[in-house]
Amino acid sequence: MAAEVLTRKLRLLAAISVSVFAMVGAAVMAQETGSGPEIEAGTDTGQPVFIMPRSGPFAPQSIAIPNARVIARWAESGHSDATAEAFRHWDADGAIEPVCSVCHSSVGFRSFYGLDGSAPGVPESPVPIGGVVDCETCHNPNIGTIAEVSLPSGVMHPVAGVEAACVTCHSGRASGADVSKATTDLPEDEVSGDLRFINPHYFLGASISLGGYGQVGYQYPGKTYSGRFLHAKPVATCLSCHDPHNLKIDETTCLTCHTNGNPEEIRISRFSFDGSGDATKGIHDDIVANADLLMKTIKEYAANVLGTPLAYDGTRYPYFFADANGDGVIDEAEGRPVAYNAWTPRLLKATFNWKAVAADPGAFAHNPPYVLELLYDSIEDLSGPLGVDMASRGLLR
Numbered sequence: 229m230a231a232e233v234l235t236r237k238l239r240l241l242a243a244i245s246v247s248v249f250a251m252v253g254a255a256v257m258a259q260e261t262g263s264g265p266e267i268e269a270g271t272d273t274g275q276p277v278f279i280m281p282r283s284g285p286f287a288p289q290s291i292a293i294p295n296a297r298v299i300a301r302w303a304e305s306g307h308s309d310a311t312a313e314a315f316r317h318w319d320a321d322g323a324i325e326p327v328c329s330v331c332h333s334s335v336g337f338r339s340f341y342g343l344d345g346s347a348p349g350v351p352e353s354p355v356p357i358g359g360v361v362d363c364e365t366c367h368n369p370n371i372g373t374i375a376e377v378s379l380p381s382g383v384m385h386p387v388a389g390v391e392a393a394c395v396t397c398h399s400g401r402a403s404g405a406d407v408s409k410a411t412t413d414l415p416e417d418e419v420s421g422d423l424r425f426i427n428p429h430y431f432l433g434a435s436i437s438l439g440g441y442g443q444v445g446y447q448y449p450g451k452t453y454s455g456r457f458l459h460a461k462p463v464a465t466c467l468s469c470h471d472p473h474n475l476k477i478d479e480t481t482c483l484t485c486h487t488n489g490n491p492e493e494i495r496i497s498r499f500s501f502d503g504s505g506d507a508t509k510g511i512h513d514d515i516v517a518n519a520d521l522l523m524k525t526i527k528e529y530a531a532n533v534l535g536t537p538l539a540y541d542g543t544r545y546p547y548f549f550a551d552a553n554g555d556g557v558i559d560e561a562e563g564r565p566v567a568y569n570a571w572t573p574r575l576l577k578a579t580f581n582w583k584a585v586a587a588d589p590g591a592f593a594h595n596p597p598y599v600l601e602l603l604y605d606s607i608e609d610l611s612g613p614l615g616v617d618m619a620s621r622g623l624l625r
């Protein structure tokens with residue numbers, strides 16, 4: 229076991245060395261063309277500098293190479309976590325499915341945009357396992373050639389610089405358009421054996437921030453939706469708030485405009501959205517309260533309108549399971565959980581929106597108006613057949 233961990237660390241270290249080599253090359257090129265980040269003193273000879281410690285521990289901070297400070301920050305982030313499910317999911321298959329590799333391996337990402345010299349498009353063959361989001365993902369000298377990113381809704385979104393990378397990988401994989409397509413012409417409350425849960429995928433902050441313009445959520449007909457959340461100048465891109473290497477939020481950035489630096493406690497709106505009347509807590513809490521109410525309403529609709537109770541388990545795909553006797557325990561058949569099997573169009577729309585909001589832990593900062601609208605409309609849509617007067621809930625859209 230210890231040996232396996234050590235081997236993995238050594239492999240990661242080797243990956244970093246290769247990446248730094250690529251990075252130095254990329255930065256030198258970027259400097260020559262006058263764009264891109266400046267590299268630190270000592271690396272402008274064009275020679276890769278590797279000073280490897282003779283023995284462990286292999287803490288990134290202890291590796292005396294010019295980019296050590298940046299590497300140490302990157303090593304704190306999920307982007308470098310070679311043990312994460314997001315990078316190990318394909319281990320048993322021995323290679324990453326091409327369509328998945330675009331976001332789950334830098335090799336796939338570069339291939340998709342032709343940054344590696346290949347023809348642009350989804351890689352033609354499976355990509356080797358073991359990749360992370362390496363330095364060259366963002367520091368590729370040709371990153372600036374990516375002019376637009378195709379969102380799951382089909383909308384082509386113009387991008388500039390490194391944000392092209394963030395938006396590509398953080399937009400999710402399905403949108404309201406997929407939900408509309410699956411449910412066209414089907415009666416709202418009739419169970420259809422053809423329907424299955426549609427998963428928007430994970431960490432889709434870029435799509436959420438683009439709101440009604442990016443159209444990631446299921447947007448109910450006849451309703452209008454807030455567009456891109458522009459926040460306030462100079463907050464403009466992902467990097468206005470996220471450090472590009474450790475990905476963390478620096479509270480002092482927020483404090484230049486907000487009176488509270490804790491993102492979850494920040495609030496501008498003077499109105500209460502969740503019916504609590506409390507407009508002092510962070511907008512984060514209104515969103516969590518309405519998301520919880522939506523989940524409760526989803527379960528009530530399944531049990532009372534469809535007569536087939538549903539249970540949710542966020543740790544197991546496909547998340548929504550059968551619970552025939554309504555005791556809150558997921559049904560099992562042959563030792564395996566039974567996926568929920570009484571989908572109606574109305575249920576699919578609401579669960580998709582609930583999951584899209586839940587899949588972006590930063591939704592409250594990325595686009596609070598849009599997610600509040602999606603949650604409100606989903607609750608309202610389920611309330612009709614449940615016979616609950618929406619006004620009695622006291623929510624604000």
Ligand code: HEC
Nearest residue numbers: 305306307309312314331337361393394397466470472475
């Ligand atoms: C090649 C795809 C890819 C690119 C490009 C990418 N990310 Fe990620 N990002 C991921 C994956 C995959 C994860 C999840 C990693 C994990 O679970 O360890 C992630 C995780 C994150 C997280 C969660 C925090 C953490 O430490 O895990 C944040 C925040 C984030 N990315 C922001 C960004 C920003 C900002 C950019 C652009 C500067 C960006 N990402 C570019 C794929 C990417």
Ligand code: HEC
Nearest residue numbers: 313314317325327328330331396397398399400401430431
């Ligand atoms: C548009 C980019 C994108 C594509 C394409 C993509 N993913 Fe992901 N996926 C992500 C991001 C970002 C995360 C990180 C979220 C996290 O770690 O929770 C993620 C997370 C995951 C996870 C980990 C979930 C968890 O609970 O930690 C699995 C499994 C996964 N994806 C499977 C797939 C499969 C299978 C495919 C191809 C059929 C695929 N992904 C295609 C962006 C993508």
Ligand code: HEC
Nearest residue numbers: 251265266267268295298299302361362363365366390472
């Ligand atoms: C997810 C995208 C991303 C990844 C991955 C990434 N960088 Fe960066 N890096 C950036 C961006 C964006 C900037 C510019 C930051 C700015 O202008 O404030 C930057 C700046 C830099 C700088 C100069 C500024 C500084 O903070 O010192 C260096 C050096 C650097 N990166 C090295 C690396 C190395 C080495 C790696 C891999 C260990 C890496 N980067 C991985 C996006 C990334």
Ligand code: HEC
Nearest residue numbers: 394395398431433434437465466468469477491589590593
């Ligand atoms: C106004 C500041 C702001 C901007 C701009 C912003 N984010 Fe975030 N983001 C946050 C906050 C706050 C969180 C909540 C988690 C935290 O505090 O780390 C978050 C969370 C995330 C997460 C989940 C991290 C986790 O560990 O759960 C991802 C992924 C992410 N953002 C990606 C992006 C991408 C991609 C962009 C650009 C399209 C972006 N963000 C723009 C503030 C911002």
Ligand code: HEC
Nearest residue numbers: 460461462469481482485491494495496497511592593596
């Ligand atoms: C340049 C000033 C500025 C900076 C810096 C800034 N914000 Fe904001 N923020 C605003 C303004 C103005 C609004 C209201 C925008 C609107 O409603 O259109 C806002 C709205 C918000 C909201 C929604 C509040 C509500 O009640 O709807 C959240 C959450 C938020 N900001 C989080 C953050 C976080 C987290 C950071 C730091 C990473 C940050 N902001 C940095 C100016 C700023």
